[in-house]
Amino acid sequence: MEFLNHLKTYLTDEQIEALNRSLEGESQHALLLNEEKMSQETLLKIYPSLKRHPIIPNAFLYNKNELELGKSVYHELGCFYLQEPSAMLPAFLLKPKEGEIVLDLCAAPGGKSMQASLLMKNTGLIVANDLARTRAYAISENAERMGRGNLLIVNNDFSSIYQHYLNTFDRIILDAPCSGSGMFRKQSEMKDDWSYAKVTKYAEIQKELILYAYKMLKEGGEMVYSTCSFSYEEDEEVVDYLLNNTDATIKQIEVNPLYFVNPNKPLGIHLLPSMFPGEGHYVCLIKKPGELKETNVKLSKSKLSFELPTNGYQVMQKYGGYLYLINKEFNYKYLSIVRNGVKVGQVDKNDIRFDYHYAHFVNEFPNILEINLDELKKYYLGESINKSVSKGYILLKYEGINVDIAKSDGRIVKNRLPKGLRKKLS
Numbered sequence: 543m544e545f546l547n548h549l550k551t552y553l554t555d556e557q558i559e560a561l562n563r564s565l566e567g568e569s570q571h572a573l574l575l576n577e578e579k580m581s582q583e584t585l586l587k588i589y590p591s592l593k594r595h596p597i598i599p600n601a602f603l604y605n606k607n608e609l610e611l612g613k614s615v616y617h618e619l620g621c622f623y624l625q626e627p628s629a630m631l632p633a634f635l636l637k638p639k640e641g642e643i644v645l646d647l648c649a650a651p652g653g654k655s656m657q658a659s660l661l662m663k664n665t666g667l668i669v670a671n672d673l674a675r676t677r678a679y680a681i682s683e684n685a686e687r688m689g690r691g692n693l694l695i696v697n698n699d700f701s702s703i704y705q706h707y708l709n710t711f712d713r714i715i716l717d718a719p720c721s722g723s724g725m726f727r728k729q730s731e732m733k734d735d736w737s738y739a740k741v742t743k744y745a746e747i748q749k750e751l752i753l754y755a756y757k758m759l760k761e762g763g764e765m766v767y768s769t770c771s772f773s774y775e776e777d778e779e780v781v782d783y784l785l786n787n788t789d790a791t792i793k794q795i796e797v798n799p800l801y802f803v804n805p806n807k808p809l810g811i812h813l814l815p816s817m818f819p820g821e822g823h824y825v826c827l828i829k830k831p832g833e834l835k836e837t838n839v840k841l842s843k844s845k846l847s848f849e850l851p852t853n854g855y856q857v858m859q860k861y862g863g864y865l866y867l868i869n870k871e872f873n874y875k876y877l878s879i880v881r882n883g884v885k886v887g888q889v890d891k892n893d894i895r896f897d898y899h900y901a902h903f904v905n906e907f908p909n910i911l912e913i914n915l916d917e918l919k920k921y922y923l924g925e926s927i928n929k930s931v932s933k934g935y936i937l938l939k940y941e942g943i944n945v946d947i948a949k950s951d952g953r954i955v956k957n958r959l960p961k962g963l964r965k966k967l968s
């Protein structure tokens with residue numbers, strides 16, 4: 543088969559055979575825990591069959607035949623993000639720090655942005671971009687339920703605007719579009735769709751992306767380049783192209799018996815399903831020489847017109863009738879914005895219709911109502927809650943996890959869930 547043959551660029555016949563055998567096996571699934579919403583102890587109590595991820599401390603492997611986590615209440619409430627286990631390595635190895643400015647160039651549906659945001663504890667700023675607008679909306683949906691506030695979600699082609707963002711980012715995630723051989727087990731149609739022509743087509747795109755992404759990296763900054771392709775042409779060859787055309791250097795990844803390093807071109811690591819419990823990824827850390835200096839971002843004066851819990855965020859912006867809470871301002875001029883920070887809600891005269899995003903972001907709220915599972919399920923179906931609590935806004939919680947901000951008229955708590963979010967929870 544053409545696919546197996548082309549792997550001979552870096553794998554021996556035995557290694558190719560082992561990889562091919564592993565591709566016949568079952569795909570691996572994992573969750574990334576949002577420890578702001580749920581502790582590891584609670585998670586393991588709810589799902590005792592979970593197994594620890596071999597590398598990521600807040601990630602767990604699960605058996606999809608046993609658990610349908612995508613439909614669970616806890617998934618809806620943003621306690622975890624589902625992702626295949628090897629896709630969790632790029633953001634983890636990049637180690638974004640609190641307060642930094644990060645670019646996730648090809649971000650949708652947002653797995654790596656969510657992980658970076660959790661590592662940065664909702665501080666700093668992550669510009670999460672995707673070329674496809676509908677896919678950028680998916681980042682927004684994930685940011686809402688996961689309670690992420692430090693994301694500036696945009697939909698741009700940076701090939702035409704990167705000149706305005708030279709030396710701007712402390713760290714960059716470039717999880718490039720690729721021929722997708724690392725998806726063979728999860729989506730078997732990818733196998734039928736694979737061709738060597740596809741590999742070379744993507745390699746060209748990746749070389750363009752890595753070059754202009756690197757230009758946006760600050761001196762002393764670090765970038766992770768990753769693909770879910772097993773092809774040398776899309777992996778080491780792309781990094782080599784960057785090294786040959788810029789002053790970029792490689793940052794070594796700590797040796798681990800689960801990682802495969804190409805002995806003839808030791809640039810980054812391959813996570814092969816024959817060695818690692820995941821679907822397959824290539825990850826390489828790149829560093830720009832120099833000393834990383836902190837960016838001085840000027841914050842506008844607080845524009846809060848009324849008192850609201852803000853988790854320490856200082857800037858309120860209003861556009862399109864909605865209030866947004868943001869942590870760090872940015873040069874927005876060239877960006878097509880999908881979501882900037884936290885959508886607080888729709889302003890109507892002196893009233894505000896709080897948004898689901900804000901409800902999942904706040905740590906505190908003046909009035910709280912703890913609801914039970916039955917009420918939670920009914921709430922997600924659009925029903926109101928029959929409880930007489932004092933009039934006004936109320937943050938609903940289930941097992942201490944934020945659900946939504948509803949409004950009580952003193953007799954019942956009216957449902958405020960947007961129609962698009964209504965669903966049957968299991």
Ligand SMILES: C[S@@+](CC[C@H](N)C(=O)[O-])C[C@H]1O[C@@H](n2cnc3c(N)ncnc32)[C@H](O)[C@@H]1O
Pocket residue numbers: 629647648649650651652653654655671672673674677698699700717718719720
């Ligand atoms: C491998 S997926 C990204 C997965 C994502 N990083 C995650 O962890 O959830 C690649 C993404 O790149 C986007 N894309 C393709 N070409 C692009 C470009 N020139 N600029 C930005 N995004 C691009 C695609 O729409 C796709 O969503």
